[in-house]
Amino acid sequence: MQDIADRLNVSRSTVSLVLSGKAGSRVSEEVKEKVYRTARELNYHVNELARSLRTGASRLIGVIVTDISNEFFGRLTFHIQEEAKKAGYLVLTANTNEDLRDFEETVRVLIGKQVDGIIAVPPPGSEETIAYIRDMGVPVVTLDRACEGLDVDYVGVDNYGAARAAVEGLLDDGFRRIAVVALDLDIPPLNERRNAYEDAMTSRGLQADIDIRLLPFGREATFDFSKITKGLREKDAVFFTSRRAFTYSMANLAERRLDIAEGQCLLCFDDVQPYMTIHSHIRYVEQPVEAMGRKSFECLMDRIQGHPAPGRYLFTAKCVSNHKD
């Protein structure tokens, strides 16, 4: 910058004004032109770090998810990034693997990097950390999972409502003996979906048929899958409360050469469209991932721009089926 100024016999401030687009009519067109040209010649790039230090805004946001390799979070992140790009922000992404320590550490590092805001999928027990972010004066919006009793932005889906409607749809269509296969993870969305199932069954007087199978969470978990799925063939329908529960089961079914019964209906919370060929009757609950990603970024921008009141945005999810008729 000094180089440009020297070459042109103007001051650094003038160059700064021009290059940051804040010149307006304060600098003559002639000088502006020269500055631009010289900057190009010298292959000059502003040092955003220095700029951020001075302005107090890094134009960086942090996105903390459970696991970016999970397609659901991958898609959310993608849409957040596309919005961020338009708004001139860059996105720092990090994974928690549902680990609280990891989350805390990541938050610390992100704040150290002076991010202008954070969008986070809070792992279990992270309420304090979320409150801490907010108290540090860093705008934060929680995604996918709400933080109970915390007045902070939240963007998510109506898990209970969508799951309940889907299960009742099953019941309406004559599927009565419905089992659940779920990841053994204590997080709100999964809990709500299970609760919706239990309530739906109970409201139809089918509490005796409530049947929940838990899949251990974690990659390397070795366990007896066949034991967990024992008797599943006899069910009218199976409700998988997340894509991971579904794909995990499918993969294991394949390995053990088990199969799915003929007229059985498979219901999954989350898009499993590519699996529609597997079986003649699959239904899934489709979350509006793109809208959620966009909304969470929009929320964050509102907060960064000083909007005071946090909001809670609950999206509805619709059920899709591949069944004839």
Added chain:
Amino acid sequence: MQDIADRLNVSRSTVSLVLSGKAGSRVSEEVKEKVYRTARELNYHVNELARSLRTGASRLIGVIVTDISNEFFGRLTFHIQEEAKKAGYLVLTANTNEDLRDFEETVRVLIGKQVDGIIAVPPPGSEETIAYIRDMGVPVVTLDRACEGLDVDYVGVDNYGAARAAVEGLLDDGFRRIAVVALDLDIPPLNERRNAYEDAMTSRGLQADIDIRLLPFGREATFDFSKITKGLREKDAVFFTSRRAFTYSMANLAERRLDIAEGQCLLCFDDVQPYMTIHSHIRYVEQPVEAMGRKSFECLMDRIQGHPAPGRYLFTAKCVSNHKD
């Protein structure tokens, strides 16, 4: 920092020394202790931006992929991030959607943010941009796709070798009429896989049976899928050159109620393990994603730490089958 110094009647330098862990024996244990305590009391966090400005190292790296919501890239990114975390780096991620302009712009922004290095999946035609990054003095490693004629780090898989072995494996097992379904995208990995197929067929005197179906690239592409897949049922086997080609086809098959022929073998380049239930004979080529992710970060670190010579790391991919016997 000044606050801490004031409270303790020491200088900022002393505080800095202690807090950055460079104190060694230069500061008395007593003062060190006090500094730590006071920092905690005041809830002090170093401003990494200022530190980076001063030290010239941002501890930030950029990862540019095609599309983070694609599971392959999501997993690569995940493993890069886990390595980065260990090494004390944060990762800025961005998507190009295979668009060159987008890539160039992203590179510009990342360099402006003073990233210490970039790991990139280069979109078609990005050789110049890659060279530019390098010439700017920013360490760069290309991932998944090599840049022809550019002496820059590269981490990828032996696409040709793995595809050729997989197709010849099919031929050895008596599948002769093999068709290809591929995304219509001019990128090295996809091209190599197609070439391997053509060469394998030709080497067995089956050039007359070469049959390649192209799927338009891009989300909103509307086209006549059934036209593209016409006659596929009659083939002995179908080779999908990428997961996207595979899942896309599966999704469409499902929609149109088409099906796959009995004894047919489905071969896919990339892990489609969860689909193993679909059909009795599926093979897929499994890329060592974790190793690739780790290696690319390791490479970048080498370069950042001043290692001079770029390397090319070609991983081998193995073929997996679900067929009995």
Added chain:
DNA sequence: ATGAAAGCGCTAACAT
């Protein structure tokens, strides 16, 4: 063992 001072590259009052 500790402090003073300069400076990383930029911006923004304020002055001219």
Added chain:
DNA sequence: ATGTTAGCGCTTTCAT
């Protein structure tokens, strides 16, 4: 319309 100056928060050499 342009320049001067101070300073963002930190590190680091050089003195003491």
